[in-house]
Amino acid sequence: MKTSVQQINNLTIGFQSQKGQQISILKNINTTINKGETVGIVGESGSGKSTLALAMMGYVKHGLFTISGECMFHSNNLLEMNNKELENIRGRKIAMIPQNAGQSLTPNLKIGYQIDEALKLHTDLKKTDRDNKISELLNKVRLPSPETMAQRYPHELSGGQQQRVAVAMALAGSPELLLLDEPTTGLDVTTQAHVLELLNLIAKDTGTSMVYVSHDLGAIAQVSDRVIVMYSGEIVLDGPVRSILKNPIHPYTFGLLKSIPKLTLPGLPNSMSGSQPQPGSIKEGCSFYDRCEFADKNCKINSPELEYINDLNTHVRCFRHKELINQNELNSQTVKSIENKILKNEILDLSNVSISYAKQKFIEQLINKIEDKNPTVKDIDININKGETLALVGESGSGKSTILKSIAGLLKTKDGIIKFEKDKELSSDLRKRDPKFLRAIQLIFQNPDESLNPNHTVEEIVAQPLKLYFGLKGHELKEKIINVLDKVRLGKFYLTRYPRQLSGGEKQRVAVARAFAAKPDIILCDEVTSALDVSVQAAVLNLLQELKEDFGTTYIFVSHDLAVVRAISDRVAVLYQGRLCEIGPSKNVYKFPSHPYTEVLLGAVLEPDPDIKPKLVAEDIVEEKPPENGCSFQGRCPRILGDICKNEVPPWQSTENGNSIRCHIKIDDLKNQQTLN
Amino acid sequence: MFFLVIKRILLGLITLFIVSLITFVGVEVLPGDACTTYLERQAFGAALEACYERLGLNLPAYERYISWAIGVLQGDFGYSLSGEMKINDVLGPKVKNSMVLASASILIGIPVALLLGIITALWRDKLPDIIISTVTIFSMTIPEFISATLLILIVAIWLEWLPGIVIVPSEASISELLPNIILPVIAISMIMTAHMARMVRSSVIQVMASDYVQMAILKGVPYWKMVFKHVLPNALLPAINVVALTIAWLLGGVVVTEVVFNYPGLGRLVIESISNRDLPVVQALAIILASIYVSINLIADLMTLMLNPRLKSLQIKK
Numbered sequence: 002m003k004t005s006v007q008q009i010n011n012l013t014i015g016f017q018s019q020k021g022q023q024i025s026i027l028k029n030i031n032t033t034i035n036k037g038e039t040v041g042i043v044g045e046s047g048s049g050k051s052t053l054a055l056a057m058m059g060y061v062k063h064g065l066f067t068i069s070g071e072c073m074f075h076s077n078n079l080l081e082m083n084n085k086e087l088e089n090i091r092g093r094k095i096a097m098i099p100q101n102a103g104q105s106l107t108p109n110l111k112i113g114y115q116i117d118e119a120l121k122l123h124t125d126l127k128k129t130d131r132d133n134k135i136s137e138l139l140n141k142v143r144l145p146s147p148e149t150m151a152q153r154y155p156h157e158l159s160g161g162q163q164q165r166v167a168v169a170m171a172l173a174g175s176p177e178l179l180l181l182d183e184p185t186t187g188l189d190v191t192t193q194a195h196v197l198e199l200l201n202l203i204a205k206d207t208g209t210s211m212v213y214v215s216h217d218l219g220a221i222a223q224v225s226d227r228v229i230v231m232y233s234g235e236i237v238l239d240g241p242v243r244s245i246l247k248n249p250i251h252p253y254t255f256g257l258l259k260s261i262p263k264l265t266l267p268g269l270p271n272s273m274s275g276s277q278p279q280p281g282s283i284k285e286g287c288s289f290y291d292r293c294e295f296a297d298k299n300c301k302i303n304s305p306e307l308e309y310i311n312d313l314n315t316h317v318r319c320f321r322h323k324e325l326i327n328q329n330e331l332n333s334q335t336v337k338s339i340e341n342k343i344l345k346n347e348i349l350d351l352s353n354v355s356i357s358y359a360k361q362k363f364i365e366q367l368i369n370k371i372e373d374k375n376p377t378v379k380d381i382d383i384n385i386n387k388g389e390t391l392a393l394v395g396e397s398g399s400g401k402s403t404i405l406k407s408i409a410g411l412l413k414t415k416d417g418i419i420k421f422e423k424d425k426e427l428s429s430d431l432r433k434r435d436p437k438f439l440r441a442i443q444l445i446f447q448n449p450d451e452s453l454n455p456n457h458t459v460e461e462i463v464a465q466p467l468k469l470y471f472g473l474k475g476h477e478l479k480e481k482i483i484n485v486l487d488k489v490r491l492g493k494f495y496l497t498r499y500p501r502q503l504s505g506g507e508k509q510r511v512a513v514a515r516a517f518a519a520k521p522d523i524i525l526c527d528e529v530t531s532a533l534d535v536s537v538q539a540a541v542l543n544l545l546q547e548l549k550e551d552f553g554t555t556y557i558f559v560s561h562d563l564a565v566v567r568a569i570s571d572r573v574a575v576l577y578q579g580r581l582c583e584i585g586p587s588k589n590v591y592k593f594p595s596h597p598y599t600e601v602l603l604g605a606v607l608e609p610d611p612d613i614k615p616k617l618v619a620e621d622i623v624e625e626k627p628p629e630n631g632c633s634f635q636g637r638c639p640r641i642l643g644d645i646c647k648n649e650v651p652p653w654q655s656t657e658n659g660n661s662i663r664c665h666i667k668i669d670d671l672k673n674q675q676t677l678n
Numbered sequence: 679m680f681f682l683v684i685k686r687i688l689l690g691l692i693t694l695f696i697v698s699l700i701t702f703v704g705v706e707v708l709p710g711d712a713c714t715t716y717l718e719r720q721a722f723g724a725a726l727e728a729c730y731e732r733l734g735l736n737l738p739a740y741e742r743y744i745s746w747a748i749g750v751l752q753g754d755f756g757y758s759l760s761g762e763m764k765i766n767d768v769l770g771p772k773v774k775n776s777m778v779l780a781s782a783s784i785l786i787g788i789p790v791a792l793l794l795g796i797i798t799a800l801w802r803d804k805l806p807d808i809i810i811s812t813v814t815i816f817s818m819t820i821p822e823f824i825s826a827t828l829l830i831l832i833v834a835i836w837l838e839w840l841p842g843i844v845i846v847p848s849e850a851s852i853s854e855l856l857p858n859i860i861l862p863v864i865a866i867s868m869i870m871t872a873h874m875a876r877m878v879r880s881s882v883i884q885v886m887a888s889d890y891v892q893m894a895i896l897k898g899v900p901y902w903k904m905v906f907k908h909v910l911p912n913a914l915l916p917a918i919n920v921v922a923l924t925i926a927w928l929l930g931g932v933v934v935t936e937v938v939f940n941y942p943g944l945g946r947l948v949i950e951s952i953s954n955r956d957l958p959v960v961q962a963l964a965i966i967l968a969s970i971y972v973s974i975n976l977i978a979d980l981m982t983l984m985l986n987p988r989l990k991s992l993q994i995k996k
Contacts, residue, residue, distance in 0.1 A: 058896055063887070084901060092898030099896075104889040109911045109987055118907075122898050154987045170897065 003035040006178050006210045007057055007095075012070035014052055014061060015280075024281035025068055027052055028234045031307065034178065039204055039211040041225030041242065043218060045257075045534035046505070047277050049234040051100075054180050054214045056080065058095050059087050074178075093123040096171035100183040102163035106155035113151030116170050123174030138169040142199060160397075161192035168199065172207075179211045185220055189396040190561060194605040194615040197223050216534060218261060219607030222246055223615070230254050233277055233288040236307060240315025242611050250315065250322040252293045260539035261609055262568040264591065268338035269546055269568050272539035276504045287319070295321050341549065341571055344387040347423050348555050349408070349523060354381040354417030356400070356407050356579075375629050376415050378403050378579035387522070390549070390556040392570035392587065394563060394602070400579030401559045405525045408557065409444045410434050440470040443516040447528035449508035453500040459486070459511050460496040466519040481518075488551075489514045489544060506537035510544065517548060523555045530565060542569055563606050567591060575599045577634050578627035585660020594672035596662045597640045632665065640666060640674065686979055690972045697968040698750070698961075702743050705957045711735060715955040733757070746961075755962035758951075765962050768947070771848040773966070776943035778852055779859055779866070780932055784925060787867035788874065791921075792914075795878025799913075800905065802883060811879075814872040822931050826865040826938040833861060848942040862939045866931050870924050877920045878913070885913040915986055922978030926971045 009032050015025035027049045034040055034057075044050045055062065056072055059079030071078040074090065082090070091097075099105035106115060113135055120131045139147035142165040155163060164184060171179055181200070185193040201224055204211055213224050221228060221242075228245040230238040230253065238251040249255045256273040263270075275292040286301045287293070293300065299320055307318045319325075357376035378400040385391050393401040406412040408419060410431035419427045421438055428434050443466075446452035453462055463482045467473045473481055483493055489510040500508055509529060516524050526545070530538040546569065549556060560566050566573055567587055574584040575596060583596035590599060597619075604616035619637045627633050631647040638646065642665050651665045656672075664671065713729035714721040721729075730736040734745070749756055755765035794814065798807040817825070834842030844858045885891060886909060894908045936945030944963065951959035 055896075060892075060896060088898045088900055090898070091896050097893070097896040099889060099893050101889055105893040107890040107894065107908045107912065109915075109985075110907065118899060119897050122900075156988050167893075174898075 003038075005033045006036050006074070007034040008073040009033070009053075009057070010071050010073065012053075012056060012072060013068040014049075014056060014065055015068050016065050018281065022281065023068060026065070026234045026280045027056070030070070030236060032229060032236065032239060034210050034212060036177075036210055037204075037208045039213060039224055039226050041221035041228045042212060042214045042231060043216065043221050043228060044231035045216055045277060045536065047233075047280075048231040050214045050216075050231050051182055053231070054097075054182050054212060057178070057180055057212060058091055058097060088122075092119055092171075092176070093174040094176055095178045095180065096174060096176035098164075098167050098171045098179065098181045098184045100186060102167040102184075103155065103160060105167060106163060108155055110154075111151065112153050112155065112158070112166050116151070116166070116173055119170050119173035134173075138172055139166075141172065141203075142166070142169045144169070160188055161196065164188060164192075164196055165199070168196075168203070172203065175207070176209060179209050181211060181213045183215050183217075184213075186215065186217065190563070190607075191396065191601060191605040191617075191619065193220065194607065194617055195620075197607075197615075198617060200224055217607070218246065218258065218535075218609035222609050222611045223607055225611075230257075233283065234280065235288060235318060236316070237289070237318045238315065239307070240310075240313060240317075244313045244315055246609055246611060248313070250310070250313065250317050250325045251319050252295050252321075252325065253289050255325060256292070256294070257536060258609060260536045262539070262542070262562075262564040263608055264564050264567055264603070264606055265608065265613075267567050267588065267591075269543055270539045272543050273536040274540070276506060276537065295324060297321070341388055341390060342553065343389045343571065344553075346387050347384050348387040348389075348421070349557075350384040350418075350420040350423065351381050351404075351408070352418050352420070354404070354407065354419065355379045355415045356403050356412060357415040358403075373415060375627060376579070377627070378407075379627070381417070381581060383574060383581075383584065385523075385555060385557065387555055388549075388553050389572060390558055390570045392558045392560060392566040392573045393576060394560060394566050394573055395576035396561060396602075398578065399576040401576055402527055403579070404576075405444070405527050405557065405559055408523075409442055409525055410439070411444075436470070440466075440519045441522040442525065443519050443521040443523070444525045444527065445509075445512050445516050445529050448532045449505065449512045450500070450532075452512055453508060455500050457499075458496065459491070459498050459500075459503075462500075462511055463514050463518050466515060470519050485514050485518045486511075488517060488548065504537075505533050506540060509533060509537075509541050513541070513544065513548070517552070517554075520552075521554060523557065526556055526558045528560055529558075531560065531562065538565070545569070563591075563602060575602070580627065580633035581663060582634060583660060583662045585656075585658065589656070589658035589660045592658060593675040594656055594662070594668055595660075595675070596634075596664055597638050597666075597671075598634045600675060601637070601639065632663075640671075642666060682983065683980060686976055690976050693972050694965070694969055698747060698965055699743075701961050701964040702746070705961055706739055708957075710955075711957075715957070750962075750965060755965075756958050758956055758959045765959055768959065769944075769962060769966070772942060772944050772947050775848060775850075775855065775941065776932055776936070776945065778855055779862055779936070779941065779943055780925075780928060782859060782863045783867040783870065783928060783932075786863065787871040788921060790867070791871045791874035792878055794871070794875040795917075796882055796905075796910070798875065798879045799882035799886065802886075810875070814875050817868045818872040818876070820869075822865050822869060823934050823938055825868055826862070826935050829861050829865055830938070843940040844942065845940070846942065850942075859941070862935050862941055865935050865938070866928060869931065870928050873924050874917070874921055878917050881917050882909060882913040885909050888912075911985070915982060918982050918985075919975075919978050922974050926974050929967055929970060 009030050012027055012030040013025050014027040015023050018024050030053060042050045042053060052062070052065065059072065059082055061067060067080050072080050074095065079087070079090070116135050116138060117131055120126060120134055126134060135151055136147040139150055144150050144162060144165050158166065185196050188196060197220060200211070203209065213221065215221050225242045227240065228242050229236055230245065230251065232253050238245060238249065238254050245254065246258065249258060259271045260273050261270060273292055278288055278291065286303060287296065287305055290296050290300050305318050305320050307316045309316050310322070355376045356378040357373040359373040381404060383391070393404060395401050403412060407414050407429065410427070410429065414429040419429070421427050421441065425438070427438055460482055463485055464478060467478055467481055482496070486495060491507065491510055491514065500511070503511065530541050533541060542565065545556070548554065558566065558570055570587045572585065573587045573590045575582045575590065575598060577598045582598045583590060591603065601619045604618050607615055618639045628635055631649055632638070632651045635641060635646045645665050651663045653661050653663050654668050655661050656668050662668065713726055713733060713735055717725055717729060734742060746756065753766070755769065757763065758765050758768055794810050798810050801807045830842040833839050840861055841858060846854055846858060891904065891908055894904045899908065932943065933945030933948055936943045937949055947959065948963050951963065
């Protein structure tokens with residue numbers, strides 16, 4: 002018999018609506034966390050997963066309250082404890098690792114103090130012992146030079162380092178249960194893989210139970226023993242990780258897994274229609290009814306209960322789960338492989354482009370030049386053909402968004418020329434650009450919450466480019482707006498809505514509609530899906546692809562997500578520290594031989610499959626500035642040759658696959674080394 | 679850091695220079711000058727010439743500005759018209775009196791404002807917050823000439839607890855002044871305190887909702903320790919600049935209140951010298967008020983720099 006650490010019984014948490022109704026955002030949760038077990042809680046935004054994790058610490062956010070149920074830690078109900086009792090448990094028995102470590106460390110206190118605070122509260126150690134313990138903890142989370150690290154303020158650390166500090170802080174009280182709320186969201190892929198590895202090590206070392214909350218099935222697959230899938234405040238599936246991810250018997254999990262783009266299965270994933278219902282909007286029936294492919298009449302009227310399936314050791318909330326058992330459709334997953342008509346004529350040509358963020362000194366402003374020997378982005382040579390989708394890939398700081406901004410004219414280039422349709426040079430100064438080029442190049446931003454004016458209706462937002470570039474008015478304008486919205490599958494009734502009345506996916510559709518209203522030749526997509534849930538991401542990717550097929554638009558697609566890039570792009574350019582590492586057809590970039598950096602990135606990709614482990618080839622050090630001489634990747638390269646990499650800029654080499662790699666190592670050597678692993 | 683301080687001080691000096699130019703030019707372009715105002719109907723012939731001679735008004739404007747500016751730099755504002763006294767002698771006691779009034783208001787107002795702001799934030803939407811917030815909003819909306827008059831009516835006339843108007847000479851010592859300033863201080867600090875308390879409240883609420891406070895709670899930090907270590911240092915940082923602005927704004931409030939209470943301070947002097955067209959005094963007052971304004975904001979900026987680790991280390995790195 003396993004000993005349980007925490008037991009949640011019939012937990013319902015909700016809020017009081019303005020009309021005085023009780024609306025629950027967690028409904029009747031029952032589950033047990035066992036000793037030494039790592040449980041992944043997965044769900045899209047709004048599924049209640051974070052609320053559940055916080056309730057496990059006896060914490061309910063301002064405005065919410067417990068309607069019924071209990072969170073039993075050993076034999077005490079956390080939700081009925083007073084502050085004094087909770088202070089004794091929090092940090093000592095149950096510790097939390099927050100989503101955004103950068104915002105969760107108090108800005109005015111040094112790292113050392115914040116860890117010391119936890120030690121003082123939860124251990125009886127003396128000052129000198131505590132200092133040693135701080136170093137030990139910082140060492141345990143593999144932070145370099147712990148003594149100096151303890152003297153730093155949170156903002157002086159990188160994102161990955163901040164996350165490690167949060168882990169060290171959580172471990173200070175040697176807790177029995179560790180709650181992790183999206184601990185790797187927002188980190189770079191390689192950093193994420195390293196943090197997950199660290200967490201796995203800690204779980205093994207200390208035997209701590211962990212609850213890992215995430216929307217990312219890839220991360221969940223790497224750390225969890227058991228997975229709980231949440232939808233609309235309910236547990237819909239609860240069972241061992243392999244059975245959940247390989248043979249999901251709930252239609253939601255089934256759809257979710259299908260909508261994730263995978264490296265092993267190139268092509269656009271299937272999207273799930275619709276979005277999660279608003280809390281309180283479901284009066285009867287199954288909450289997944291609207292989006293379910295398998296639903297029947299019974300599902301509309303009756304709500305299913307959580308049912309235990311003995312064979313699979315799994316709880317499921319679905320009337321029709323039997324039909325899903327052993328349905329091997331997931332393995333023969335159908336994806337739409339893309340086929341773009343790429344014309345031979347060049348539409349955009351970047352030659353020798355460098356961009357610097359250095360502030361111009363007074364004299365430099367006068368002669369309109371920037372003296373910067375080591376600019377943020379350097380020597381970018383890319384040409385893009387009409388109808389092509391080119392992806393720029395790299396971690397944060399790789400200069401991918403910077404390049405997009407320069408193409409759009411938002412950022413001046415230091416050197417180099419950007420040409421449109423072969424012979425028309427684009428001025429790097431937006432004010433000097435011909436309006437017809439401004440129309441030809443449109444930008445879609447990462448976060449639709451920030452890129453749509455909250456005081457404009459959808460109609461006004463989409464009308465802007467139409468008025469500006471085509472001078473449309475009155476009836477004609479209205480017709481055109483409806484037409485454009487129809488293209489992104491938004492009906493007429495959206496015209497009068499404000500952005501806040503739309504879901505994340507709908508907002509991004511409006512942003513896409515605004516870009517397409519200008520009838521552009523090129524659309525620059527800056528991480529357009531990274532703020533979206535996976536099921537919505539798949540829908541937006543599919544929409545972009547359909548629009549492209551209709552209009553023959555060229556895309557330049559920036560993303561950090563290699564699987565998304567694999568799904569949508571024809572050609573990929575890999576960037577590190579503002580320098581090109583590798584460029585070529587996407588089907589070949591993902592094959593060996595590749596640039597050592599591409600190899601590192603590919604190794605760190607997390608597939609939603611517990612049997613495919615990431616390969617960590619390089620350290621996740623953060624470099625603040627690109628090196629002045631030699632190869633941009635020298636600082637982290639696992640295959641570094643020696644002085645040649647430090648002193649000479651590597652040459653371009655072409656492989657038989659047709660992609661180009663910028664590396665000192667001979668192509669054949671790279672191929673041999675990489676296929677050995 | 680050091681260069682930044684120097685830069686800020688230089689900017690402050692430039693501001694003062696521009697203020698002095700504007701007031702000087704303003705006084706210049708007004709119809710009439712000090713002598714015509716002073717001599718009124720006798721402003722012609724020898725008397726006017728003699729006056730010009732005496733005040734040096736026959737010199738070209740830029741020379742007068744330079745000699746005036748040099749005087750100001752040495753702390754000499756020249757002569758007032760009406761009393762034919764040295765402005766320094768006129769200003770001295772009034773500056774002192776206004777300072778007593780202003781500092782008493784600040785010394786009482788800021789701690790009270792912080793306390794009220796923190797209480798309302800920590801007991802947000804509970805009874806203490808509701809009561810205090812209602813009162814602060816109420817006292818924020820009443821202009822000080824009304825609240826001052828009401829105070830005189832209630833405390834001085836109906837209850838007869840305190841003198842309604844101040845009848846001490848400008849040269850009175852601080853101990854003589856103190857019983858007289860209670861009502862003016864209340865009138866001045868009411869609006870200021872209410873403003874600051876609202877500001878502190880929203881700042882504390884914002885920090886209380888932050889991820890790092892949630893983290894501190896979940897780390898098991900006791901409530902009051904969390905408030906003092908994690909919340910207040912971060913919440914009060916943005917409040918510093920607002921407090922500075924409120925203090926600077928208080929100078930205006932002092933002017934009105936001093937007139938209502940007949941208090942012998944700068945405020946009354948401003949009104950008097952404007953109505954008497956005593957232009958040299960107006961000029962001197964403009965410079966003094968501007969320098970107080972500039973230095974308060976300078977101090978606030980420097981304090982923010984010192985207290986914010988983010989800005990501090992940014993400067994060290996560069």
